[in-house]
Amino acid sequence: MKLNKLICLVAYLLPLLTIAQEKKPNIVWIFSDDHSYQTIGAYGGRLQSLNPTPNIDKLAAQGMRFDKAYVENSICAPSRATLLTGKMSHLHKKLDNTKKTVFDHDQQQFQKILRTNGYQTAMIGKIHLPGKMQGFDYWEVLPGQGKYYNPDFITEEGDTNYKGEYVTDVITERALNWLENERDQDKPFMMMVHHKAPHRNWDPAERYMNKYEDIEIPEPDNFFDDYATRTTAAHKQEMDIATSMKIDSDLKAEGERYANDPRYKERYAKFAQDNLKGKELVKWKYQTYMKDYLRCIWSVDESVGQIMKSLKEQGLDENTIVIYSSDQGFYMGEHGWFDKRFMYEESFRTPLIVKWPGKVKAGSVNTDLVQNIDFAETFLDLADAPIPDDMQGKSVVPLLEGKAPKDWRKSMYYHYYEYPGAHAVRKHEGVANKRYKLIRFYGEDVPNGEEWEFYDLEKDPSEMDNIYNSSAAAKQVLEMKKELGKLRVQYAVNE
Ligand code: SGN
Ligand code: CA
Numbered sequence: 001m002k003l004n005k006l007i008c009l010v011a012y013l014l015p016l017l018t019i020a021q022e023k024k025p026n027i028v029w030i031f032s033d034d035h036s037y038q039t040i041g042a043y044g045g046r047l048q049s050l051n052p053t054p055n056i057d058k059l060a061a062q063g064m065r066f067d068k069a070y071v072e073n074s075i076c077a078p079s080r081a082t083l084l085t086g087k088m089s090h091l092h093k094k095l096d097n098t099k100k101t102v103f104d105h106d107q108q109q110f111q112k113i114l115r116t117n118g119y120q121t122a123m124i125g126k127i128h129l130p131g132k133m134q135g136f137d138y139w140e141v142l143p144g145q146g147k148y149y150n151p152d153f154i155t156e157e158g159d160t161n162y163k164g165e166y167v168t169d170v171i172t173e174r175a176l177n178w179l180e181n182e183r184d185q186d187k188p189f190m191m192m193v194h195h196k197a198p199h200r201n202w203d204p205a206e207r208y209m210n211k212y213e214d215i216e217i218p219e220p221d222n223f224f225d226d227y228a229t230r231t232t233a234a235h236k237q238e239m240d241i242a243t244s245m246k247i248d249s250d251l252k253a254e255g256e257r258y259a260n261d262p263r264y265k266e267r268y269a270k271f272a273q274d275n276l277k278g279k280e281l282v283k284w285k286y287q288t289y290m291k292d293y294l295r296c297i298w299s300v301d302e303s304v305g306q307i308m309k310s311l312k313e314q315g316l317d318e319n320t321i322v323i324y325s326s327d328q329g330f331y332m333g334e335h336g337w338f339d340k341r342f343m344y345e346e347s348f349r350t351p352l353i354v355k356w357p358g359k360v361k362a363g364s365v366n367t368d369l370v371q372n373i374d375f376a377e378t379f380l381d382l383a384d385a386p387i388p389d390d391m392q393g394k395s396v397v398p399l400l401e402g403k404a405p406k407d408w409r410k411s412m413y414y415h416y417y418e419y420p421g422a423h424a425v426r427k428h429e430g431v432a433n434k435r436y437k438l439i440r441f442y443g444e445d446v447p448n449g450e451e452w453e454f455y456d457l458e459k460d461p462s463e464m465d466n467i468y469n470s471s472a473a474a475k476q477v478l479e480m481k482k483e484l485g486k487l488r489v490q491y492a493v494n495e
Contacts, residue, residue, distance in 0.1 A: 024118070024188040025356070026320040027382060028179075028307060031194040032300050033076065033126055034340065035326035037351040039198075039297055043067075046218045047332070052294050055305035056324055056353065062362050063322070063355030064400060068434070069370045073416055074328040074340045074347040077103065077128045079372055083327075084109040084129075086376030086391030089415060090495045094129065096418035103129045108388060110376035111135035111190065117385035120187045122178050125171040125194035132156075138182065140174055142167070146196045148203040166205045168197045168299035175303075176310050190379065193307065197296040200338070201250050204295030209263055211298060217290040219283070222462050225335045229466040231451035233426040233441045239331070239339035241289065242282045244423070247271070251288045286333050293332070317357065321382060324353045325375075334462070341425040343414045343439050344463050348432070360400050368404050369434065370396055371412050392491055410434075413487040415495065419444060429493075431484040437463070438480035454480070 037043040041053045042060035071079050073089045081087075081094035081103050089095050094103040111121045112135030122138040126146055133139040140155045151167040153160050153174075162170045175193040183189055204211075227234040238244045248255035253271035258264040267288070276284050304324060311317045329347045331337035340347035352370065354360060373393035380387045381395035398405055415429040426446050430439035439453040454468040454477050467473045487493075 023319075024384065025382060026188050026316060027190040027323070027379060028311065028320055029190070029192045029194075029323045029325070029379075030304055030307060031125070031192065031324075032326045033194075033196055033199040034328065034330045035198060035297065035300065035351060036330040036332050036346065037349060038332045038334075038346070039294060040351050040353075042353065043351065046220065047294075050212065050215070050217070050294060052297050053301045053304075055301045055308065059304060059308070059322060059324055059355050060353045060363070062357075063353055064360045064364045064366055066352035066354070066366045066368075066370050066396075066399075068367050069325070069350055069352035069372075070348050070412055070414075070432075071328045071350050071372045072412070072414055074342065074414075075416065075418055076327050078417075079327040080128055082372050083375045084111065086110060086373055086388075086393050088373060088392055088413070088491050088493070089417065090491075090493055091392070095495070096421065097128070098418065098421065103131065105129070105131045105134045108390075109135050110379050113380055113385050113388070114190050114383050117383060118187060119383055119385075120184055120189040121191075122175075122183070122189065123192045123194070124175045124178065125192070126196045126199075127194060138178055142196060145199065148196070148201075151196075166299070168195055168205065168296070168303055171195055172303040172306055176306065179307070179310055180314065188383070190383070193303070195300050195303065197300050198293050201252075202289065202292035202296050203252075204292055205299045206263060208295040208298045211295050212291045215291075217287055217294075219286060220332065220334045220462075222335055222464055223286065223333050224279075225464065227335075229464070231441055231453055231466065232445070232447055233342075233428065233451070234335070236424060236426070236445070237337070237342075238422075238424040239341070240336045241285050241333060241338055242336060245285055245289060245338060247285070251285060251292075253288070282336075289338060290332065319357075322355045324351065326350050339423050341416055341418070341423060343416065343428060343430045343432070343437065345457070345461070348414060354396075354400055356400055361402060364402070366399050366404075367434075368399055369409050369412055370399070371409075411483050411487065413484075413491055413493070415493065417495070429484070431480055431487055432457075433480075433483070436476055436480055438468075438477065438484060440484070452477075 038045050038047055039052050041048050041057040042065055077097045078089045078094050081092040085092040095101040115121050115135055121136045123136045124140050126142045140153050148167050150163050247253050252258040252264040253267050258268045311320050328340045329349045330340055331346050334346050374396050377387050377391050377393045377395040381397045411431055411433040419427045426441045427443040428439050428441040435458050437455045441451045452468045453466040455463045
């Protein structure tokens with residue numbers, strides 16, 4: 001080809017290439033720790049009238065709400081390792097939150113692949129995976145659980161302390177700073193804004209302390225559950241509001257440090273005066289827990305609003321996919337509990353909302369079975385980057401486009417490992433489809449080494465009636481046992 005022809009061709013192709021490049025969408029993934037779907041207005045339910053999440057609701061109104069999004073191990077560090085690797089806990093090896101299992105940062109993670117495929121990557125907030133982050137152009141993370149007030153952050157360069165500041169605000173401010181001032185404006189980006197809130201001990205920002213003060217929060221119907229049909233695990237857990245929730249550190253109404261704390265001293269004094277007992281005390285604990293939890297959510301929701309506003313102001317809103325999700329669900333008094341870990345719906349499920357202008361139908365709802373193993377592949381798919389064969393999820397892009405494939409998964413595998421450990425939830429694995437759930441508790445402190453539960457979610461959505469031994473359920477139990485075996489093989493479960 002003659003030189004002048006070649007120059008003409010290059011001159012013609014270059015702008016096209018630039019356009020193609022520009023079209024790659026940005027991804028902003030806002031995440032929180034222990035945010036229950038029950039406390040997101042868009043998900044409806046008994047707490048909706050409290051209007052706890054106006055900005056997240058707006059995101060849902062502009063995007064897609066996933067009603068059947070689940071995790072594979074309902075606990076923080078394993079869930080995050082799954083999100084980064086697209087693999088189940090037994091393969092990424094971070095089985096629990098303890099030091100006994102270690103996350104090897106050298107392993108394959110979606111952000112490394114995004115980065116080698118032209119994306120800029122940033123991670124700000126809680127990650128709960130000790131060690132140096134890899135695959136991020138910018139990262140600033142909390143050490144371990146982090147602190148609500150005066151938080152420390154770790155970066156590539158060292159530690160920073162944010163004295164006098166509130167963690168949710170710092171994470172938002174650092175994210176906005178990267179988004180507005182630090183990133184390379186010529187590259188598509190993936191920004192992870194991962195909040196600590198509303199994790200225990202539910203310590204809100206000062207400006208939200210009085211929210212819900214004179215409001216009675218509705219209790220769930222099964223608040224006073226006696227676990228009559230359930231196996232040992234439900235009876236022996238240590239996550240019930242009545243006895244495991246602490247009046248000092250959790251509810252800040254006892255203990256010297258709260259007696260003089262301007263935010264809590266009134267509560268402290270009233271609690272001492274009221275001298276509550278029995279059911280009255282348990283009900284007060286629930287009210288106090290829920291209010292502090294919801295107050296923490298207000299800051300997270302505010303963060304969502306601020307990020308959406310910044311995207312709009314920068315003209316990025318049309319080409320940016322915004323995702324809101326959490327590391328697992330949480331009990332808001334259902335079964336009398338707080339915390340997570342169990343394969344029962346409230347902690348097995350997790351919120352997931354995706355806004356993708358021009359692609360996702362505004363206000364749509366998806367009810368396909370989606371799991372946290374799907375995130376990594378979805379991000380790679382959105383970025384048009386290669387998806388490694390050893391990732392175990394499926395991209396949800398077809399679901400976002402309203403074209404669920406016929407062979408989409410019909411059942412999900414679950415496995416929880418942290419026992420003995422905090423909250424004393426026995427080890428268990430299980431399988432669930434849209435209607436049935438089979439759970440096998442096993443190992444230490446499980447009578448005879450194994451106990452089973454089986455639920456018909458259509459007839460018993462609150463999982464109050466374990467029908468594992470009912471003859472009417474025998475056929476379905478057998479089918480689900482076969483399914484469990486099949487999934488163990490499919491996912492190469494070796495534990
Ligand atoms: C802490 C909490 C637990 C919580 C774990 C794991 N106790 O240990 O209630 O289950 O974190 O949470 S606390 O009194 O120290 O707050 S996770 O989200 O990191 O998995
Ligand atoms: Ca968590």
